[in-house]
Amino acid sequence: MPKTFTYDELKEATNNFSEDKLLGGGAFGIVYKGVLRDGRIVAVKQQRAERKLEEQEFQKEIEIISGIHHEHLVHLVGFCIWEAERLLVYEFVSNKSLHFHLHDYGNISENDKEILDWKKRFNIAVGTAKGLVHLHDVSAGKPRIVHRDIKSANILLDEKWEAKVADFGLARSILAGKTHISTEVKGTFGYMDPDFFTSGIRLNEKSDVYSFGMLLLELITGCLPLNKIQPPDSDNEKLAVKAKPMLRKAVKDSNINVVYTDPKLGKFDKSAMFLVVHCTAACVCYPAGDRPQMREILEALEGKLDVRVLTERIKTMFTAEDISWNRKTLLEMLEAIKEEDPATSIG
Template identity: 40%
Template sequence: MTFSCFGSFRQCKDNRGTQVQGLEIATNNVRLFSYNSLRSATENFHPSKKIGGGGFGVVYKGVLRDGRTVAIKCLSAESKQGTSEFLTEINMISNTRHPNLVQLIGCCVEGVHRILVYEYLENNSLASALLGSKGKPVPLNWTKRAAICLGTASGLAFLHEEAQPPIVHRDIKASNVLIDENLHPKIGDFGLAKLFPDNITHVSTRVAGTIGYLAPEYALLGQLTKKADVYSFGVLILEIVSGSSSSNAAFGEDLLILVEWAWKLREEGRLLDLVDPELTEYPEAEVLRFIKVAFFCIQSAYNQRPNMKQVIEMLSKEVKLNGKLLTKPGVYRPHSSKRSSYGSNITTSSKGKKSVTSTNTTDFHSFQSVSEVVPR
């Protein structure tokens, strides 16, 4: 059955012109688009209109009939949910609104097509602006980078603590943080974890995410909690400070990934060597504090990581963080358990099953338990 939907959920009809039962979902926040209208908006999904893509689909720039420019994401796999259930999830996500979340405008559920329509942000993604992965990089001084860190943390904290039900993003990374014309950050794709079953992923048939950002307990054992997002956010801070990609760059003679390189610089007492060479002027004390916050976020044991509200507090206040409480970060390297670290040990049994042993199991109950708060 093919659906042609315009305006609101109450006006959905099938290809015989019959009102479809079960799709009357009360909402004023999201529109249903026909496939033909989105095809027209993108000039038949012309390659020149493509502005991004990833494990969940391809994104096109489109112009609607009313002249509004939007980002149109064609999902690469069909959800196992029925149409009514899919639209119910869309309705819930459309009600999840925050200044640091990309706004979902509408969707298309027609035949096999599952398409999401988002607000369009002029400067594309943080990956494009910071790492120069697409087009001309946007100049980002330290003040702008710090604001992007805080804004992204605020959006993630909302998903974890205020959204109902709470949402674990599962794929926090620079290409999923979009920035508007004022360099205001907005987290994208925050609803895809709910719209897709667990077996529709980026990395394997079990774990969703991107290499370089994956928390080890999630990558190795499939243990998904909010703290997996916290880990990814810690990696993102290191990228913003260094201007280097966690998933594509290697450092030093040992070809270390970004997390490993940052920790090595800490051990050698030269953390400021991590700072992007393009940052010719920056407040050293504040930059060092941001790096230390990143280290707290990427602790091996997930219960040693702060929650996102605590992260915001550490980023936004001039406090002295007790670096003595830090332990070596957890690192996930696919197909190479010898180069991975999690707590004190990662072992492989005769049956190939990985087991994890952590030397530190103290819960991260409060900000005071992991940081020494001292006004400067």
């Protein structure tokens, strides 16, 4: 069970939540680096004032994530409830986020730069998939957990460049035997499953599968889901909208050369790229019922399942009408979001 910390302990650990301890933050909280009295280095997440949860809701969040133990999931060390303060204490992951290494790379000195090459990216994809498979696991009749906010900012990297899925603030559990739960629409634009967005309340694991597909596309292209693909021959479309026809064409023609790849990749393993492109196409399939389970995606990435099995249906459904997939609705939604704010969330 996670430890209950006092507010004074966490205040001391973070040097009174000093700016020089700041690791980052998003819509739901600010994260500080801390050193506990026993010497352990941790990450302390302090909820933003406008996001304060009632104690019952906060306890429910703790209940969901306290039972999660996996090498590719960030471990919860403890928590603190003091007056209006709600804080979570996680293990510290030393090598920043995938988002940092893909998109903030230009903000660090030349001496500190290390290219996120294809081998690392492929390993990150496999590690993230393993973490999600563990969340979605139905063994022993336990509830499945839907993360609901898979994105590059929530994939942390350790000193060996192994991926750890973080930030379970939007996670929800689904009891064994249930196909979905009814809940409000929340998540990050660009990564959010359009099927969940349009259905409004019906949530299951396939929403995480879609988000993982957009994460794979981000690893391939080096582009944020809300950013325009470069070069200009991309028709100036958003990555989230351009993705499906581009991937379907690659799958239909068995030609990964039609997929835009990050110039920083240089040479890459074409067989591994073939796997990732096909998995991406399967993940972003619409409607959600046509998507595979995360376990199938992992097996395909590991070479245990013929990836073409996952995309055969896509090839047979390759029509102009299918490519449009609520194109107008999604375009209008994306255009309403500020492109310079990749972490924009709702909820």
